[in-house]
Every structure is written in structure tokens, then in C-alpha cells.
Amino acid sequence: MVVLTNLSDHFARVLTDLDCPTFDTKPWVRGGPLSERRVAIVSSAGIHLRSDRHFVGGDTGYRAIPNDADAGDIVMTHISPNYDRTGFMQDINTVLPLDRLAELARDGVIGSVASHHYSFMGATDPRGMEDEARELAGRLKADKVDSVLLVPV
Amino acid sequence: MSALGHFLEEEGLATTIVSLIRLHSETIQPPRTLFVDFELGRPLGGPHDKATQRRVLEATLRLLESDAGPVLLVDDDSSDPGTDPDPDLSWRNPVLLESRSVDPADIEDSRAKLLAEIAEVEPVYRKRLEALKRTTFGVTGLDIEGTALYILSYLAGRAEPTPNPDMSPNLAMRFAVDDLKTFYLEAASFADGTPSSRQLGLWFWRQTVAATLIIALRAQTMQSEIKSLKLIGTVFLVPRIWVEELEL
Numbered sequence: 001m002v003v004l005t006n007l008s009d010h011f012a013r014v015l016t017d018l019d020c021p022t023f024d025t026k027p028w029v030r031g032g033p034l035s036e037r038r039v040a041i042v043s044s045a046g047i048h049l050r051s052d053r054h055f056v057g058g059d060t061g062y063r064a065i066p067n068d069a070d071a072g073d074i075v076m077t078h079i080s081p082n083y084d085r086t087g088f089m090q091d092i093n094t095v096l097p098l099d100r101l102a103e104l105a106r107d108g109v110i111g112s113v114a115s116h117h118y119s120f121m122g123a124t125d126p127r128g129m130e131d132e133a134r135e136l137a138g139r140l141k142a143d144k145v146d147s148v149l150l151v152p153v
Numbered sequence: 154m155s156a157l158g159h160f161l162e163e164e165g166l167a168t169t170i171v172s173l174i175r176l177h178s179e180t181i182q183p184p185r186t187l188f189v190d191f192e193l194g195r196p197l198g199g200p201h202d203k204a205t206q207r208r209v210l211e212a213t214l215r216l217l218e219s220d221a222g223p224v225l226l227v228d229d230d231s232s233d234p235g236t237d238p239d240p241d242l243s244w245r246n247p248v249l250l251e252s253r254s255v256d257p258a259d260i261e262d263s264r265a266k267l268l269a270e271i272a273e274v275e276p277v278y279r280k281r282l283e284a285l286k287r288t289t290f291g292v293t294g295l296d297i298e299g300t301a302l303y304i305l306s307y308l309a310g311r312a313e314p315t316p317n318p319d320m321s322p323n324l325a326m327r328f329a330v331d332d333l334k335t336f337y338l339e340a341a342s343f344a345d346g347t348p349s350s351r352q353l354g355l356w357f358w359r360q361t362v363a364a365t366l367i368i369a370l371r372a373q374t375m376q377s378e379i380k381s382l383k384l385i386g387t388v389f390l391v392p393r394i395w396v397e398e399l400e401l
Contacts, residue, residue, distance in 0.1 A: 084194030126156035137164030
């Protein structure tokens with residue numbers, strides 16, 4: 001189990017004691033070769049375009065980030081101060097790996113990159129995000145996305 | 154994150170997850186997970202470490218080719234970051250500050266010393282912005298002086314109206330504190346070498362007037378009778394690890 005030694009004792013306890021949802025079903029979607037997949041990133045880092053709505057406590061919504069967005073237009077308004085933000089300040093790819101994903105597409109490892117990526121704010125109970133997540137699935141399919149990379153923070 | 158994977162998979166999308174907390178992944182059991190033992194906030198590894206970022210990304214995506222699941226793979230090349238993740242001993246802070254002591258109860262003294270300190274940070278911040286064309290500062294829409302003065306208005310007990318119509322005054326104060334931290338930390342990171350989060354944190358929280366005033370604002374707002382303000386002060390202004398280390 002992760003040691004979480006770089007966290008405060010209090011925050012490590014919060015994380016280990018967190019009431020995680022469990023599910024009766026184990027959905028499993030099969031697909032073609034990775035080299036033919038169209039991939040979108042869904043982050044829980046509470047990031048968004050500078051011009052978009054900031055996140056607030058209990059926010060269950062998501063924000064869209066165009067794949068060709070300038071990294072300087074992306075900010076973070078996650079409610080929690082209890083994780084490192086200096087990595088994100090120095091290099092957006094520590095949180096939202098836009099450049100690395102483009103490289104994988106260029107090298108033929110994946111088929112293509114989605115036109116948009118998305119961010120939720122992970123401090124919210126994910127059970128409250130179900131409706132938005134299912135609605136987001138429709139948007140992703142409209143963009144011909146078949147595979148989603150989920151990245152926490 | 155794992156629960157989002159479950160919902161999206163039920164909707165017919167194949168999902169694969171980078172996990173920073175193995176216990177959560179083992180409990181929720183999303184379809185495909187790569188567990189990495191990195192510091193929270195750095196799910197793809199450290200800044201500018203392209204090789205690690207690519208390795209983690211590709212390994213996570215390769216799980217999409219698994220035949221059956223749920224599958225949880227442990228990335229053996231990442232290791233517990235410990236209490237001082239990846240210190241870079243070659244890092245030299247480009248921000249050189251005059252040593253100042255400040256009395257947060259003296260608002261005029263606090264204002265003068267914070268603005269003087271910001272004047273020392275700003276040239277490095279500007280140089281970095283010019284070079285990298287990227288900043289994460291500016292969530293409230295205020296410039297750095299406006300950010301400082303807005304925070305000081307709270308410390309003085311005379312909170313100014315919100316500078317951003319989409320934010321309540323208290324939320325704007327909270328984001329202004331984030332912006333102040335960002336301004337300093339982005340400047341301090343603009344140097345040869347890649348400072349760890351703790352190296353940057355030690356400097357900011359132990360050596361700056363800005364941190365002294367944020368800590369004082371935290372203590373003040375924790376006494377507020379306004380619940381939302383008290384919550385912001387208690388939880389959101391100073392990271393918990395520094396609350397404990399500084400014995401606040």
C-alpha cells in the first residue's frame with residue numbers, strides 16, 4: 001500500500017479513511033489495437049481555461065480544454081491546497097500530458113488525440129459526478145473518442 | 154477518478170487510469186489501473202522529466218490492450234517519494250530577498266514590507282514569463298499588487314469588495330492567496346535545476362513576508378464567526394503539511 005510519507009499525518013489519514021464507492025458490476029469495453037485508438041484525457045486536477053468558470057467546493061461539473069489550448073491559458077482552481085502544485089506550475093505535462101500524448105500519436109503508438117480534454121475537481125465525492133460523467137461520455141463519443149486516459153492529481 | 158472510469162466504461166468507453174493512491178484503486182476496482190508511487194500533484198512524474206512522463210503514459214495506455222480485468226499494474230520504476238521528494242542540490246533560488254521581520258498586527262508595516270518583497274520577486278517572475286510564455290498566476294484577475302492589497306484588506310479586517318463578479322469576496326481572498334503563492338513559487342523555480350516541492354516550500358513558508366502574512370490571515374479567519382470564512386482559513390490557506398511542520 002502506498003506509504004504517503006510526503007503528506008501530513010492528518011491528510012494521509014483522510015486519504016486512507018476515505019469512503020470510496022464500490023460497484024456491483026465490472027464493466028469492460030474491448031477495443032482495437034492501441035495504434036488505432038482515439039484518446040482523450042479526463043483529469044481530476046480542477047484545471048480549466050483561464051476564461052472558464054473556476055471550480056468551487058462540491059463542484060460536480062467538468063470543464064472542457066481544447067487539445068490545442070496554449071498551456072499559458074490553463075489554470076488550476078482545485079479546492080485542496082494539500083498536494084503539490086509546483087510541478088504543474090513548472091510543466092503542464094506533470095498533470096495534463098498534452099505534449100507527451102501528441103508525441104505518442106506522432107509516433108504511431110496511439111491512433112489520434114481527441115479535439116478536447118476535460119477536467120473535474122477530484123475533491124468532490126465522485127458519486128455526485130455520475131450524471132455529468134455519463135453526459136460527458138456522449139460528448140466524447142461525438143468526438144469519435146473510444147479510449148479515455150484518467151489522470152488524478 | 155476510479156469511479157469516473159467506472160461510469161465512462163459503463164457508457165461504452167474504454168478507460169485506463171493513472172493511480173496515485175493504490176488503496177483507493179483496490180477498493181473501487183476500475184477496469185485498468187497503473188499505480189505509480191509519485192508525490193500527489195505529479196501523476197506523470199516530475200516537471201520536465203519527459204522520459205518518465207512518456208513511460209508512465211504509454212504503460213497506462215498499454216493497459217487498454219489487456220484481455221480481461223479489472224487489472225491493476227504496479228509501476229516498479231516509481232518509488233515512494235518519502236518526506237523530501239527529489240531534492241535538486243544544484244538549484245539556486247534566483248529570488249534574493251532582503252531579510253525582513255514583519256508584525257502582521259501592524260497593517261502599514263505589513264503593507265510596506267510585502268510590497269517591498271514583491272518588488273524583489275517581480276523581476277524574476279517577469280523574466281520567467283518572458284522566457285516561458287506561461288504562468289498559472291491570475292485566477293482572480295488582479296495584478297500582483299492588487300492581489301497583495303486585497304489580502305491585506307482582509308488582514309486589516311476591512312475586506313474590500315470582490316474584485317471578480319464571479320467570486321464571493323471570501324472565495325476571491327482564497328484564490329488571491331493561491332495567486333500570491335504562485336507568483337513567488339513560479340519565480341523561485343526559474344533557475345538551473347529542478348527544485349523539489351519541499352525545497353520551494355521551505356523557502357516560501359519559512360523565509361518570506363508573504364507566508365508570514367498568510368499564516369496570520371489563517372489564524373485570524375479561523376476565529377471568524379462566518380462559517381465559510383472560518384472554513385477557508387482552517388483548511389484552504391496553508392497546506393496541512395506546513396501547518397504541522399510549522400506547528401501552527
